Amino acid sequence: MTLGLEQINDLNHSGKLYASVIVSAYNRLEALKLCLTALLHQTIELGKYEIILVDDCSTDGTKEYIDKIIHTESNIKHIRHQVNQGLACARNSGIMSARGEYIIFLDCDIISEPDFIEQFLFYHAQYSDEKIVVIGNLSFHKTLTDKNNIAYFAQSRYLGFRTKREIAKIDYSNLPPRYFAGGIASIPYSTVMEVGLFDSTFKYYGGEDTDYGIRLGNHGVRLIYGASVKAYHNDPVFLQKYKNKRIEAAREGFKIMLKKHPGCYDNTWISLLTPINKREDPILLVVIKLFSKIALNPFNISMIEYWLQKTNKYRFLYSSGLYKFAVMGWTLMGLQEANKKYSSVWK
DSSP: OOTTGGGGGGGGGGTOEEEEEEEEESSOHHHHHHHHHHHTSOSSOGGGEEEEEEEOSOOSSHHHHHHHHTTTOTTEEEEEOSSOOOHHHHHHHHHHHOOEEEEEEEETTEEEOTTHHHHHHHHHHHTTTSOEEEEEEEEOOHHHHTTOHHHHHHHHTSGGGOOHHHHHHOOTTSBOGGGOOTTEEEEEHHHHHHHOOOOTTOOSSSSHHHHHHHHHHHTTOEEEEEEEEEEEEOOOOOHHHHHHHHHHIIIIIIHHHHHHSTTTTTTSGGGGTSOOOTTTSOHHHHHHHHHHHHHTOHHHHHHHHHHHHHTTTOGGGOOHHHHHHHHHHHHHHHHHSOOOOOOSOOO
16 A cells, blocks of 8 residues: 555545445446456455446346346345436436545446555645546557557547647646546535435536536536556557447537537637627627538538548548547537437447
8 A cells, every 4th residue: 555545544434435436327338347356356445445346237147147246245235227317317327326535437347556546545645635526548459559650649628638839728736627527527516415416417428527527616616637556458440430439429518518508618629610690799700600511511621531540540641630620510410410319329
């Protein structure tokens, strides 16, 4: 056990566990096995934390697997939804069952380092007099980014892999609400009780994290980046899969966000894709919006997709600008689409 836990040993007086790790899962059994294995081999004692696995009605053998291991792993609690309800509801089920002083949210396809929980707790000990949320340091394993430019680009969107220019514009000790990442974050239980549960209106991919980040900010909670809280994203990235996720986030999550939090995307590139507001948009913004939608037409985006597919294995042909342009195009597609049923990109 390294330096840090001595500062939070007073948690024992409350009779609560140090942490409740809420793992949300849906049809990702093989990834889940690796996730749980890592969580069961942490640097803090097993009796000091609990793992709450919320299975959102998986059909891939997840239930049978958990039913077997909970007989030998006493700190795993299994919650199973009888109907698929979405990520927000899964996290809420975990919250309502949590007994730890701190809640750690973790997606089932993330493999944590051995000191993962301890490092989260260490950050909270350092800021014990403030209301904070800690966002962990997520990355892909090198084997997933080698000869895979789309995975390399996806990793560049994580806080630990931004360019120097981007880092200069981000305050890592006071992150904007949109950087809340429910897949790898820790928050005091008392803060969750103050802010409330995730909005279960978000049943599809995307949106629930940004909404919760805004609500945290409204309650005076500061988001900080925990560089030493390291974990690997065990999720192979392919162009079509990445495209589908961007489309779905815009089709569902972005639309709900715009209704709940008008202006939440102001000063971001997403604002350039929203409908023109003749009453409020300055003339220059109207022109930019029109130009953006013309430039992001399906033909241009399809040509870029073709190029990205053909050059995916060649790092020397990598262009983050092309990927960003494609993401804008996919986002516009999502904003223009009508509602659809659940997709296959639930995480």
